[in-house]
Amino acid sequence: MIKLVIPGRPISKSNFKLHNIHGQAWMPSSGKHSKYLAYENMIAGFINQQYDGDTITEDLIMILKLYFPDKRMGDLHNYPKSICDGIEKSGIIKNDKQLKPVLLFDFIDKENPRVEIELYPLSKYNVSYSIDPI
Structure with a gap:
């Protein structure tokens, strides 16, 4: 199991997309809307400080724990993309499809x-869950 911690408030990818006149989305690499790319790079930097192993090529179970400073967290489903992109950028994995x-x-x-990111090799761990009445 690999545990990684990225300090600071999580950033959602969807908040930084711009659209052209044809409705196509793109991510700017400079200017005030480039905060997302800086966040991706920050994630990669913190991962490289914490992980010193080889590039992982197998699929991984990922547990993602997002700690916000307050209840203003937006749509939670938009956060994993930015984090997965940062993990891939770090070089710890080949492709974020492995997650x-x-x-x-x-x-x-x-x-x-x-x-907080926890990564478990699928060859060594199994996922099970249950939903129980209260």
């Missing part, structure tokens, strides 16, 4: 907003 399944959890931590 499946993805389990997503959200929490509030006013003092320490962050992203």
